[in-house]
Amino acid sequence: MRIRPRSWLFPALATATTLTVALVVVPRQLAPDDDGTPAASAAAPAAQAAPAPAGKAKPDARDVVLAVHGGAGTALSRDETSPEQEKAYRDGLARALRAGKKVLDKDGTSTRAVEKAVNVLEDDPLFNAGKGAVFTADAGHELDASIMRGSDLAAGAVAGVKHVRNPITAARLVMDKTKHVLLAGQGADDFAVQQGLKPVTQDYYWTQRRWDELMKAKGHQPVKDTTKGTVGAVAVDGKKDLSAATSTGGLTNKMAGRVGDSPVIGAGTYAKNSTVAASATGQGEVFIRGAATATISNLMEFGGKDLAKASYEVLVERLPTLGGDGGVIALDGKGTFDAPHSSEGMLHGYLTRDGKLVTKIFKDESPPNS
Incomplete structure (x- = not known):
C-alpha cells in the first residue's frame, strides 16, 4: 500500500516488522534533453554484457569516453535475476550512457555529459538517487550530489x-552560478528554485520497494540492498577535459541530517585533467575518512602510479582497513578506464570512442578485486 501523508508514517514505523523486500521493475520514461528530444537515440548501439576483467590492478578498458555506475554492494545473481530484471538494469545503465554520448557527439563538454548521464539514473526508480531514493529514519528523503570539472577544479555540490x-x-x-562549492538543506532547496528548477514534493521520490526496505530495517531485519545507493558518471570530451558527477539518496534508515561521501569533493567525486575523473560508491563514512577519490589522484600525481594501480590501492587495499567497502569508476584523459571494488559487486557500464557500449551487472562480469 502506498502511504504518503507524513502523519500516517510514524505509527506504521512503530508497528511494521514483517514486510518483505521486493524488486519492482517500473516502466520508466526518459527525461527530455534541452531541445525536447529524448536523451537516448533509437539508433544508438545496443548494450553488451562484458567478460570479467583478467588480473588485478589492471585497466578494465581503454579508449573509454564515458562511464557510469549504479552503486556498489550485493551483486546481482544470474540464478536469482529474471530476464526482465536484467533487461531493466542494463537498459537503465545504457540509457544513461547514451544520454552522455549525445552530448559528446555534439562536441559538448564532459561536464554536461556527466550531468545528463546522471539525470537519467536519477529519474530511474531502480537506482537510489532522485526517484527511488531510500528513506531516512524519520521516513523522509534527503538527497546529495556533487559535480567537478577537471580543467580548472571547479566544483559544486548539494546535501540534504x-x-x-x-x-x-x-x-x-x-x-556555475555561485562562489561556493557546497549548499545544504533548505538553503540548497531554495537556491534550486531560484535557479528555475521546479520543486517536487517528497512523494515524488516514493517507491514501494524503498518503503518495504525501511519497514524491514525498522523491524531489525537485514536489508539485502542490490546496491549501496549511489549513481555516478565520469567522462572525457574532445578537448581532453575530464569531469565527474555523483548523486545518491543515501542509506536506508539513516539519521535525518546524515551526509555521506557523494557531495564531498575528494571523497565521493574528484576530477583533475592531469590525473583522473572518479566517482565513488560504497560506505560513505569510510570514503570520507579515506579521502578516496582525491587519494587516487594524489597517488597518480605524487606517487607516480598509473590509474589502475592507484585505484586498486585505494579501493581494495586502503579503504577496507577502515571498515568499509565499495567501488569507484575512474577514467584518465587518455581513455584508460578502471572500476575496482571491494564489495561483492558494482553495477556499471562504459562507452568507448568507437561506440562500443558495455554494461556489467552480475558478479561474474565484475568480481570483487580482492
Whole structure:
C-alpha cells in the first residue's frame, strides 16, 4: 500500500516488522534533453554484457569516453535475476550512457555529459538517487550530489535536499552560478528554485520497494540492498577535459541530517585533467575518512602510479582497513578506464570512442578485486 501523508508514517514505523523486500521493475520514461528530444537515440548501439576483467590492478578498458555506475554492494545473481530484471538494469545503465554520448557527439563538454548521464539514473526508480531514493529514519528523503570539472577544479555540490528532482543539476548550478562549492538543506532547496528548477514534493521520490526496505530495517531485519545507493558518471570530451558527477539518496534508515561521501569533493567525486575523473560508491563514512577519490589522484600525481594501480590501492587495499567497502569508476584523459571494488559487486557500464557500449551487472562480469 502506498502511504504518503507524513502523519500516517510514524505509527506504521512503530508497528511494521514483517514486510518483505521486493524488486519492482517500473516502466520508466526518459527525461527530455534541452531541445525536447529524448536523451537516448533509437539508433544508438545496443548494450553488451562484458567478460570479467583478467588480473588485478589492471585497466578494465581503454579508449573509454564515458562511464557510469549504479552503486556498489550485493551483486546481482544470474540464478536469482529474471530476464526482465536484467533487461531493466542494463537498459537503465545504457540509457544513461547514451544520454552522455549525445552530448559528446555534439562536441559538448564532459561536464554536461556527466550531468545528463546522471539525470537519467536519477529519474530511474531502480537506482537510489532522485526517484527511488531510500528513506531516512524519520521516513523522509534527503538527497546529495556533487559535480567537478577537471580543467580548472571547479566544483559544486548539494546535501540534504528534499525537493529537487535532479540534485546533480542543482550541484552544477552551485558550481556555475555561485562562489561556493557546497549548499545544504533548505538553503540548497531554495537556491534550486531560484535557479528555475521546479520543486517536487517528497512523494515524488516514493517507491514501494524503498518503503518495504525501511519497514524491514525498522523491524531489525537485514536489508539485502542490490546496491549501496549511489549513481555516478565520469567522462572525457574532445578537448581532453575530464569531469565527474555523483548523486545518491543515501542509506536506508539513516539519521535525518546524515551526509555521506557523494557531495564531498575528494571523497565521493574528484576530477583533475592531469590525473583522473572518479566517482565513488560504497560506505560513505569510510570514503570520507579515506579521502578516496582525491587519494587516487594524489597517488597518480605524487606517487607516480598509473590509474589502475592507484585505484586498486585505494579501493581494495586502503579503504577496507577502515571498515568499509565499495567501488569507484575512474577514467584518465587518455581513455584508460578502471572500476575496482571491494564489495561483492558494482553495477556499471562504459562507452568507448568507437561506440562500443558495455554494461556489467552480475558478479561474474565484475568480481570483487580482492
